[in-house]
Amino acid sequence: MLLDQQNTIMRILQSTHRPRSDVHDGAKFRDRLPVKDVESLQCLEAELKMNPDAKSELTTFLGLVGGFDLKDTVWRVLKATFTTAVARVMNWRGVNNKIGVQSLVLKEVVIGAVRQNPLTGKASNKDIEFNIIKWLHLAGDREGGRRERLKKREAQQHIADPH
Structure with a gap:
């Protein structure tokens, strides 16, 4: 009985789902x-400044990365937007x-993309911005950055105290 109900629900969903022509696939x-x-x-x-359609298309494209809560969604969108090297500057x-984000x-594109996720759609700008700030702040630790700083610190200590 449950399987029949599930199949009925799937048929209803598939029959009502129509591909939207206004949604771009973000190919560019x-x-x-x-x-x-x-x-x-x-x-x-x-x-993005000159072309509002590009801004809308990018917002939709980044909105597809998803996430299970606000932090995860913001971090996924930012990771899809910037490499660590760019985030470090x-x-x-x-x-x-x-560079000031x-x-x-x-920034507006990222906020719009985060709001496309049903789980984070009602998040305040302040909460989204807090997570953006945190992600940028921790960029120096990603991809071996923390290890590199530790090596530099050890090398400086060795130079200062060779014994």
Whole structure:
């Protein structure tokens, strides 16, 4: 009986599901994301500022990465948007000669993408921004960054105290 009910539900869902023609597949962003360098970031920013359709398409494309809670969704979207190398030269406000995410159009895209997830759709800007800040702050630890700092510290200690 349960199997029959499940099959009936699946038939109903499949019959009511129509592919949306207004949703883009994000093909033009597949090769450009995650952003690999500052120049690519600047080009993408310029395109998003000039073309609202591109902004909408990228928001939809990044919204498909999903996540099971707010932190996971924000971190997945950011990982799909920026490489670790780019994230290391960014922070929220742009202090210390870094790129300020706060003023980027991509910030709006990330927030929009996070809100597309039904589990995080009602998250406040403040909560999303907090998770963006945390992800950027920890970028230096990813992909061996913590290990490299430890090696440098040990080398400096060895130079300062050779015995």
